[in-house]
Amino acid sequence: xxxxxxxxxxxxxxxxxALLHTAYDAFFTFAFTPNTTTANGVHVRDGMDLKxxxxxxxxxxxxxxxxxxxxxxxxxxxxxxxxxxxxxxxNLKLAYGLIKLIPxxxxxxxxxxxxxxxxxxxxxxxxxxxYLVTGALLPLIIPPDLPLWILALSIxxxxxxxxxxxxxxxxxxxxxxxxxxxFIFFAxxxxxxxxxxxxxxFDQIIAGASxxxxxxxxxxxxxxxxxxxGWPTFNAQAAIVDGYTGATxxxxxxxxxxxxxxxxxxxxxxxxxxxxxSIGEMNKVFIAFGLGLLLITxxxxxxxxFSVFAGAAVMGMIFNWWGATPFMEVAWYNQFLMxxxxxxxVYMATDxxxxxxxNTGKYIYGGLIGMIGLLIRVANPAYPEGWMLSILLMNAxxxxxxxxxxxxxxNRRKKRLQLRRAGVTTDxxxxxxxxxxxxA
Amino acid sequence: MRxxxxxxxxxxxxxxxxxxxxxxxxxxxxxxxxxxxxxLSLVLVVIFMVANSFLGLEARMTGADRxxxxxxxxxxxxxxxxxxxxxxVQKDRIITLNQGFDINLLGQPAHEIEDKMVTTVAMQPANFxxxxxxxxxxxxxxxxxxxxxELFYDKKIGRVKYVAPASGEIxxxxxxxxxxxxxVVILLDKEQRQRKYEVVPPLEGERQALVxxxxxxxxxxxxxxxxxxxxxxxxxTPKGIFVSxxxxxPQAPDLALVAQGHSVAFQxxxxxxxxxxPGRVHLGLDGTSTPPTIFANAFGVxxxxxxxxxxxxxxxxxxxxxxxxxxxxxxxxxxxxDVIAIGExxxxxxxxxxxxxxxxxxxxxxxxxxxxxxxxxxxDLIKGELAYPDKDVRYISGxxxxxxxxxxxxxxxxxxxxxxxIEEGNYFELxxxxxxxxxxxxxxxxxxxxxxxxxxxxxxxxNSHGEQRAFVVTGEYExxxxxxxxxxxxxxxxxxxxxxxxxxxxxxxxxxxxxAICEFACTSxxxxxxxxxxxxxxxxxxx
Numbered sequence: 001x002x003x004x005x006x007x008x009x010x011x012x013x014x015x016x017x018a019l020l021h022t023a024y025d026a027f028f029t030f031a032f033t034p035n036t037t038t039a040n041g042v043h044v045r046d047g048m049d050l051k052x053x054x055x056x057x058x059x060x061x062x063x064x065x066x067x068x069x070x071x072x073x074x075x076x077x078x079x080x081x082x083x084x085x086x087x088x089x090x091n092l093k094l095a096y097g098l099i100k101l102i103p104x105x106x107x108x109x110x111x112x113x114x115x116x117x118x119x120x121x122x123x124x125x126x127x128x129x130x131y132l133v134t135g136a137l138l139p140l141i142i143p144p145d146l147p148l149w150i151l152a153l154s155i156x157x158x159x160x161x162x163x164x165x166x167x168x169x170x171x172x173x174x175x176x177x178x179x180x181x182x183f184i185f186f187a188x189x190x191x192x193x194x195x196x197x198x199x200x201x202f203d204q205i206i207a208g209a210s211x212x213x214x215x216x217x218x219x220x221x222x223x224x225x226x227x228x229x230g231w232p233t234f235n236a237q238a239a240i241v242d243g244y245t246g247a248t249x250x251x252x253x254x255x256x257x258x259x260x261x262x263x264x265x266x267x268x269x270x271x272x273x274x275x276x277x278s279i280g281e282m283n284k285v286f287i288a289f290g291l292g293l294l295l296i297t298x299x300x301x302x303x304x305x306f307s308v309f310a311g312a313a314v315m316g317m318i319f320n321w322w323g324a325t326p327f328m329e330v331a332w333y334n335q336f337l338m339x340x341x342x343x344x345x346v347y348m349a350t351d352x353x354x355x356x357x358x359n360t361g362k363y364i365y366g367g368l369i370g371m372i373g374l375l376i377r378v379a380n381p382a383y384p385e386g387w388m389l390s391i392l393l394m395n396a397x398x399x400x401x402x403x404x405x406x407x408x409x410x411n412r413r414k415k416r417l418q419l420r421r422a423g424v425t426t427d428x429x430x431x432x433x434x435x436x437x438x439x440a
Numbered sequence: 441m442r443x444x445x446x447x448x449x450x451x452x453x454x455x456x457x458x459x460x461x462x463x464x465x466x467x468x469x470x471x472x473x474x475x476x477x478x479x480l481s482l483v484l485v486v487i488f489m490v491a492n493s494f495l496g497l498e499a500r501m502t503g504a505d506r507x508x509x510x511x512x513x514x515x516x517x518x519x520x521x522x523x524x525x526x527x528x529v530q531k532d533r534i535i536t537l538n539q540g541f542d543i544n545l546l547g548q549p550a551h552e553i554e555d556k557m558v559t560t561v562a563m564q565p566a567n568f569x570x571x572x573x574x575x576x577x578x579x580x581x582x583x584x585x586x587x588x589x590e591l592f593y594d595k596k597i598g599r600v601k602y603v604a605p606a607s608g609e610i611x612x613x614x615x616x617x618x619x620x621x622x623x624v625v626i627l628l629d630k631e632q633r634q635r636k637y638e639v640v641p642p643l644e645g646e647r648q649a650l651v652x653x654x655x656x657x658x659x660x661x662x663x664x665x666x667x668x669x670x671x672x673x674x675x676x677t678p679k680g681i682f683v684s685x686x687x688x689x690p691q692a693p694d695l696a697l698v699a700q701g702h703s704v705a706f707q708x709x710x711x712x713x714x715x716x717x718p719g720r721v722h723l724g725l726d727g728t729s730t731p732p733t734i735f736a737n738a739f740g741v742x743x744x745x746x747x748x749x750x751x752x753x754x755x756x757x758x759x760x761x762x763x764x765x766x767x768x769x770x771x772x773x774x775x776x777x778d779v780i781a782i783g784e785x786x787x788x789x790x791x792x793x794x795x796x797x798x799x800x801x802x803x804x805x806x807x808x809x810x811x812x813x814x815x816x817x818x819x820d821l822i823k824g825e826l827a828y829p830d831k832d833v834r835y836i837s838g839x840x841x842x843x844x845x846x847x848x849x850x851x852x853x854x855x856x857x858x859x860x861x862i863e864e865g866n867y868f869e870l871x872x873x874x875x876x877x878x879x880x881x882x883x884x885x886x887x888x889x890x891x892x893x894x895x896x897x898x899x900x901x902x903n904s905h906g907e908q909r910a911f912v913v914t915g916e917y918e919x920x921x922x923x924x925x926x927x928x929x930x931x932x933x934x935x936x937x938x939x940x941x942x943x944x945x946x947x948x949x950x951x952x953x954x955x956a957i958c959e960f961a962c963t964s965x966x967x968x969x970x971x972x973x974x975x976x977x978x979x980x981x982x983x
Contacts, residue, residue, distance in 0.1 A: 005868035029907065033872030037865050037902040041969045042959045043840040044543065044690075044862070048884040049906025051873040053913065053963055056886050128909055170910025170964075298885035301915060320471065331471070357914040358926060406929050410944030413924070417766050420679075 005032045022121040029126065054132040056299045060290035061136055061347070067286055068279035069097035072144045075276050076201045080211065081241035083232070086274055091231050095221050100144040100200050101279065107148045109135040111155045119164045130169030130176070130353070131159070137177040137347060140280025141340070141388075142184065143192055144200035150188050154180040174395045175354045178388050185388070193383050195247045198276035205246040208239045246276050249338040250377065250385055257326030258334055270337040281340035291346045300350040303362040304369075308345035311370020312336070319378055327378045335374060344373065344387030349394075356398040358405040365401055369394045528730045529745045535727075535761050537748025537922035541883045541957055543690040545840065546897045547802035547862075549809055551697060556810040558820035560851075561605050561793075562614075562623040563591050567854040568661060570670045570980065572596065573620035583610045588635035588658055588791030591624050599674060603658030605793030605814045607633040623851060628813075634790040643711055643786070650715055659785050661854065662778035663716075666756070666765045667948035668980050678772040680719040680763050683710070683779055685735040686726035688753035689839035689953075690900075693798030693809060693857050695776045696732035702780045703734045705792075709783030710741050713774065724758040748922055756954040760923045766948050767979075777857060795857060799825060801840075802899060803833045803861040815851050821859055822848070834902050836860040841956035842969065865903025873906060880905070883920065883961050909964040917958040917968075925949065927958050931968060934975035939982070947975050 008028060013020040030051070038045055073093025074086060083089030112131045120127040142151065158180035163172040184192050191197060196204065201211045217234040226233045249270055252261045261270075269275050273282030281287075294300035316332025323329045336342065349355065349369050356365035369390050376386025525531060565575045575592040579585060585604040592602050607629045614623040637657060641649040651674050654660045663672035663681075672678070685695055699706055714721045720742045725731045727745030736743075744762060746752045755773045765771050774782070777795055784792035795814040800807050805827045812821065818835055826833070836843035838856040846852075852859060869876070881898040882889055889896075917927035925946045933941035952969040959968040 001870050002867065005870070009868065032868040032870055033903070033905060034907060035866045035868050036904045036907065037834075038904050039845070041967045042956055043834065043836055043843065043845065043860075043902050044545070044881065044900045044960065045904045045906075045965060046884065046961050046963070047876055047880040047882040047887055047905045048961075048963050049873055049965065050909045050912060050963055051906065052884075052886055055874060126907055130912070168910065170912045296885055303915075317471070352914045353912055355914070357928060359915055359918060362915070402929075406926060406941075406945070409924065409926055409946075410941070413764075413944065413946055416764060417769065420763065420769065 018121040022127060023117050026127040050129045053299055054129045056297055057133045058136045060293045063286040063289055064140055064280040067283045068140060069101050070094055071274060071282060072097040072100045072200050074274055075199045079199050079240050079244050080238040082238055089232050091226060099216050103148055104139040107151050108138045111152045112159050115159045128169035134176045138180055141181055141278050143197040144279055146191055150184055150191060154183040157183045170353055172353055174392055175348060175351050178348060178392055181388055182392060195245055195251055198248055199246045207242045210239050248277055253327050253330055258330045267337055281343040284342050287342045287346055301362055304350045304355055304366040305345050307363045307366030308349050308370040311367035312341055312374045315371040315374040339385050340387055344391060348391050354395040356401045358402050361401040361405045365394055365398055526730045528736055529727050533743055534745045534747060537746060537752050539920055539922040540749030540752055541920045542749045543881045544897050545690045545900045547800055547807045548691055549693060549798040549800045549807045553796055553809040553811050556812045558812050558816040560625050560627055560817045561813050561815045562625040562851040563602055563815055564623050565621050568671050579610050581610050581613055586633040586635045587793050599655050600660050600671060601658050602661055603791060637789040640786055640789050643715055647715055657785050658791055659782050662781060663772045663774050666759060666771050668976050669951040672772045676770055678717045678770050681713045681717050681721045681772045682755045682759050683774050684724040684753055684755040684758055685776055686753045688750035689841055691800035691860055692839055697809060698796040699734050699776050705780045705783030705787055706734060707738060708786050709779035710738055712782050712786055714740055722762050751954055751957050754954050756951055757922055760949050764949055798858040800858055801861040803827055815854055817851055818846055819849050832864040833861050834864050841960055842953035863901045865901030904965055906965055911964055913963045916961050920957045920961050931971050934971050942975055
């Protein structure tokens with residue numbers, strides 16, 4: 001293996017072919033940790049690096065990917081009134097989910113990483129790993145039926161304007177995945193809001209509408225695989241059952257509070273996430289599992305996650321007390337079951353680059369995300385979900401929060417030194433009594 | 441921290457459970473019960489506290505509290521949990537440091553001292569920060585010198601003399617780029633001669649007389665000045681002098697063993713130092729174990745006990761917690777062996793160039809302590825010591841965090857008491873970032889290092905385990921640096937040349953060895969020590 005690595009390393013494309021060299025280097029360092037040694041500083045380095053950090057976030061999302069894929073298919077068939085049991089028609093649901101998800105994932109990573117490679121080649125440095133997480137997060141937070149060109153366009157915008165313009169990984173002000181999503185939200189609002197977009201495979205969610213199947217469903221899976229195997233096949237003549245709306249719990253809560261929500265979905269459904277919604281944000285149990293992994297490994301900041309929860313809980317209690325609308329009366333702990341609060345707190349708010357960078361700042365940052373997010377969710381009539389907007393808003397304020405924390409640190413130091421000069425001691429550490437001078 | 445995380449996860453799991461429970465208890469009811477519960481427990485706490493303080497008051501009035509028994513309802517923390525503080529540590533002088541990280545590496549020096557003969561030693565002007573690369577030489581090749589004879593001096597402060605650590609013949613003056621003097625090499629005599637001073641100024645006398653004597657005798661460079669870690673300026677009056685008596689760096693020498701047999705000189709050295717400052721001499725001791733008698737019995741100094749992981753033993757951490765510095769308020773520092781050398785000078789009127797160094801690292805067959813001279817030849821020290829003589833290894837003067845890489849034919853640095861050798865890590869590792877095959881030191885929870893236990897000794901190589909990246913992760917420096925400093929913001933201020941922020945964020949309180957543990961832990965592999973030195977150099981140039 002050593003010889004292979006050395007051979008591959010020595011035969012890298014020349015640096016004149018910048019893009020090729022950069023791409024080669026990126027894949028080479030992916031396969032092999034480089035042989036660089038420490039110089040001019042510490043001689044031993046921690047085994048941790050950015051690749052390892054990023055990949056642990058992606059590992060934390062794997063259950064969500066698995067569940068999200070299946071749920072795309074499940075929601076599709078629930079709308080049609082076929083295979084309504086969660087474990088019925090497994091092959092169809094999985095196949096349908098993959099048909100929807102794989103293109104989104106491929107486009108997300110191909111476009112984003114393509115831009116990263118190109119910029120890295122232009123700037124003459126190696127490809128940084130930031131997009132690994134963005135590219136994995138983005139498919140989880142969009143509706144399954146999103147046209148691929150809109151996704152590509154949004155990534156173009158987010159990565160070029162939001163990241164490369166600021167200097168690349170580590171320099172961006174706004175969370176890239178959310179920036180891409182907010183681009184879709186403002187440029188193509190009908191694709192990502194309302195009740196129509198969360199169930200895949202229909203032009204319109206009304207009773208009697210038939211699914212739009214393509215070559216993959218009818219020929220590849222039906223004729224080549226499922227048909228010969230004698231498994232259930234896609235039925236192009238099926239139609240949406242009467243009374244099906246595809247509404248999300250948040251839309252229902254806006255209409256008529258918790259009572260209206262529980263008419264349609266049980267809390268158990270909301271907990272396990274087998275309801276319409278964004279691909280990866282629905283299963284609260286698996287998100288909690290990911291949270292556990294991120295906290296045990298120390299990859300994400302627990303300060304941020306828990307202050308988001310605390311902020312949302314406090315805001316929820318304030319709304320409960322106020323109680324002006326049915327949505328406000330939804331008990332604060334039930335707010336955690338709906339929408340993407342958990343996902344946002346675990347995977348979105350904790351992005352270390354765009355969050356506040358001081359430990360104290362993280363509490364403020366997270367707390368405000370929780371409060372503002374719930375405020376937007378409950379009080380905004382146009383769009384009953386607020387995490388994307390509140391996180392982006394706090395991204396903008398994170399440097400300000402840090403600024404005041406840094407200033408406070410500077411003032412504290414100045415004061416400490418002034419007191420020293422005046423011969424006064426303060427602070428807990430200085431609670432040392434004046435020593436008795438021992439005599440020889 | 442771990443409790444917080446666990447309780448956080450528990451809280452997380454409670455949230456869905458609460459969601460279920462709403463079937464039984466309606467939402468508003470639950471909130472009411474919760475509030476009622478909080479109010480009730482608050483009232484109870486208040487009642488308890490009032491009663492408790494009445495009892496305490498009564499105990500004091502009757503004098504019962506002097507029996508040493510507790511008369512409180514609520515038992516104090518000390519009663520519930522037996523104190524972990526070892527014997528001999530003064531409880532009121534303990535400073536507990538919660539941040540830090542101990543790197544436990546293979547090749548810890550054994551608890552024994554052996555004499556090791558070296559044939560050459562060399563003074564290196566580059567060891568002294570801020571000295572011009574072309575100091576004025578006082579000797580030529582071929583001259584013979586006694587221990588304590590002047591070798592060179594800095595043109596800026598001619599009074600500070602840099603002397604020969606041992607007697608012998610000057611065999612080479614090695615020069616580098618632009619004729620900068622790298623090493624003044626002395627071939628040692630078989631019979632060591634020392635420059636003798638018949639009259640040693642009395643400690644009760646003038647401070648200036650002591651300073652002049654120390655300058656003349658060549659022990660002055662052993663005193664260093666913060667900020668900047670330069671050789672102490674004899675015209676300055678420090679507000680305190682700090683000596684750390686324990687080294688928490690990886691594979692560090694055991695300073696109690698090193699100082700063994702020198703207790704008189706150590707005490708005399710401290711006495712001298714306390715005459716140099718109108719403030720106090722602060723002695724930093726290890727608060728995690730019973731302090732060795734040589735340090736515990738020191739008198740005329742202020743003792744502080746530090747409990748924590750590396751860098752708890754760094755004198756910079758002690759200064760920060762006891763008496764921080766800025767551009768105008770300076771302190772001096774000295775190592776344990778430097779204090780001994782100063783003491784020896786005042787006891788015997790001669791320069792003491794002996795040093796005990798730690799031979800550390802798993803590339804040595806028998807890592808242990810060696811008694812030799814300061815600035816000893818590395819080639820002589822490693823003779824017959826290497827476990828695998830053909831292996832590609834790195835020699836480090838100092839520890840693996842803040843030491844300096846040395847060629848096999850060069851010399852230990854003036855201030856270092858450790859020679860470390862570890863394997864060069866210049867190899868590729870298949871998916872090393874994802875699936876590391878062998879255990880490696882790390883403070884990240886993504887490695888199963890906690891399962892190996894605290895006493896597991898890791899094999900260290902110089903592999904950087906990844907490439908340099910922009911700052912991404914936040915909070916990891918703060919977690920290992922036990923100071924009220926925001927290292928990442930300070931580093932960015934240095935890179936941006938923002939003078940006001942550099943000063944304000946505590947640049948003056950740091951030197952490389954303090955920030956080294958942050959550099960080790962850095963996920964982005966940033967060269968923090970280099971950035972810091974660049975900032976310090978900029979500020980020093982500004983005056």
